Amino acid sequence: MSTKSSGGSFAPLAQPVFAVLWAATVLGNTGSFMRDVASSWLMTDLSASPAAVALVQAAGTLPIFLLAIPAGVLTDILDRRKFLIAVQILLASVSVSLMVLANTGMLSISALIGLTFLGGIGAALMGPTWQAIVPELVKREDVKSAVALNSLGINIARSIGPAAGGLLLAAFGAGVTYGADVASYLVVIAALVWWPRAKNTNDALAEGFFGAFRAGLRYTRASKPLHVVLLRAAIFFAFASAIWALLPLVARELLGGDAGFYGILLGAIGAGAIGGALLMPKLRERLNADGLLLGAAVITALVMGALSFAPPKWVAIIVLLFLGGAWITALTTLNGAAQAVLPNWVRGRGLAVYLTVFNGAMTAGSLGWGAVGEAAGVPGALLIGAVGLLIAGFIMHRLKLPAGDADMVPSNHWPEPLVAEPIAHDRGPVLILIEYHVEKHHRTAFLHALDEMSHERRRDGAYGWGVTEDSADPQKIVEWFMVESWAEHLRQHKRVSNADADLQGQVLAYHSGTDKPVVRHFLTINRPGAA
The missing domain is CATH 1.20.1250.20 (MFS general substrate transporter like domains)
Structure with a gap:
């Protein structure tokens, strides 16, 4: 439009x-x-x-x-x-x-x-x-x-x-x-x-104040x-x-x-x-x-x-x-x-x-x-x-203002996360793992691109972010980030912009696997009797 x-x-x-x-x-x-x-x-x-x-x-x-x-x-x-x-x-x-x-x-x-x-x-x-x-x-x-x-x-x-x-x-x-x-x-x-003014509509993912x-x-x-x-x-x-x-x-x-x-x-x-x-x-x-x-x-x-x-x-x-x-x-x-x-x-x-x-x-x-x-x-x-x-x-004047030409419109390109059963929105924290396969000669460029994407993860809702490698196979690299609740991660799906999608495309260009990177979601278990 x-x-x-x-x-x-x-x-x-x-x-x-x-x-x-x-x-x-x-x-x-x-x-x-x-x-x-x-x-x-x-x-x-x-x-x-x-x-x-x-x-x-x-x-x-x-x-x-x-x-x-x-x-x-x-x-x-x-x-x-x-x-x-x-x-x-x-x-x-x-x-x-x-x-x-x-x-x-x-x-x-x-x-x-x-x-x-x-x-x-x-x-x-x-x-x-x-x-x-x-x-x-x-x-x-x-x-x-x-x-x-x-x-x-x-x-x-x-x-x-x-x-x-x-x-x-x-x-x-x-x-x-x-x-x-x-x-x-x-x-x-x-x-x-x-x-x-029209009345507010109910939103299942509406945020609370804090x-x-x-x-x-x-x-x-x-x-x-x-x-x-x-x-x-x-x-x-x-x-x-x-x-x-x-x-x-x-x-x-x-x-x-x-x-x-x-x-x-x-x-x-x-x-x-x-x-x-x-x-x-x-x-x-x-x-x-x-x-x-x-x-x-x-x-x-x-x-x-x-x-x-x-x-x-x-x-x-x-x-x-x-x-x-x-x-x-x-x-x-x-x-x-x-x-x-x-x-x-x-x-x-x-x-x-x-x-x-x-x-x-x-x-x-x-x-x-x-x-x-x-x-x-x-x-x-x-x-x-x-x-x-x-x-x-x-x-x-030497510190230039941002051009502001990035496309901040939501891309909606993240698929819905797979779940075995419905998950309560307030359950959390949630740990997200993304497994990449990166060849040795691409490792430095990949890590640089991934570091740039870490800012996007944090902007859109992550409060912790990191990257690890498999000790048995250094070409297997896992990016992880944490969000405070399942609802916040669902909001994160809606917040990713077209500019973020372009940045993620640069990261994926270094992934050498035949399939897309494997994404897993882990929820905190509330153990009975735990303090």
Whole structure:
């Protein structure tokens, strides 16, 4: 089936369910940005300390770092519509609490940080789920366009929300700003309640929470291409977080602005991100992923350096437009690289790991740059961050992002395992033995190919892997791997991709037997009376 969009970039908006939820999401994100502006600016009223101001940023991102992977698991095992409604209610409750405390004059530093942390929990639970529901809302050929529209929607909210939040904050105070955020959540909840989502079907091989959690971690640990993406993301965002952590103080102390001006600065970043998203197709024609990421690092560093010299306000607005374009370039490049190396069965959990690294780098960076700002001042911290980002950008450019051209579609080429009688799904562990016959002159090449395939075994569910030879006949080589249960091995059959099948074909090319390699499955015996 073709995956080409049926009606261009905006085709998903012709499908009513997607259009309603997309519009509600834009409104909800707009409210969230308004809340964040109010919270960041209020912290500068409560404390002028750079560390305290940066702590608000850290409180919002730390829960995503801690909970993104569990959230990815919950996305796969719960009813997504009900789960999203519950999360929206949590976020609305946070904003109601902020509104009441702001109106009564009882909002303290600890309360602001604590409620920001709760809001971060809601964001952590919501992020993977919003990404996962896209294929349910549009036709298969429109999925890519729908993902792009979601990114566009976030940046529309980023361009409107901060500016609107800053203006409301300056004109009516924090209570009204938080109240506007509460109203946006009510709209999102109404849209989710309206969504006529089909009920989940029962799957005999459905994963439980802890099993799915372990499977996601196993895949992440064994995927070398994903490791490259995670490292590149961690380095970039650790340095680039300096501008986000210190921007409220840049607006107030270096540029002499008020809450409205701070909102305008954030709006400029959002507008720049929209412009960057629209230019992205042209940029991709000229630069590969590594070139785009290096360009984003250079522009971000130049913007940080420019702001450290306290330029005129109009200059700051212009340079932040470039920051927005660089930021969306880095986000889409790294997220796209992560998406390209993940198969569908673990996509939510793999992206959750990516979000964990992203928000961990942002959290650690926010705390670190707050401390640097305390010691060296805000201009000094920005200059140090800019130089560090430039150096790291050129060094990391040598570590190339994965091309992501492997075919991750399930191959379904493994035959069903032979069993004498039905086996309980929870029985295990299971030991799988595969017996090859390899001639001596092919042994080194065979073992190299088999070592490459070991990563595939571990990614798809094995927690142990090894290779042995027959002492009486060294040409008889046995590959073995273990999975935690019979159900997990059956899932393993469904996870093997076409790229994995090609790799297995390379291994089989060295097998010199007249028949296919012999495959045996061994189950643990629960002995009566055994401890």
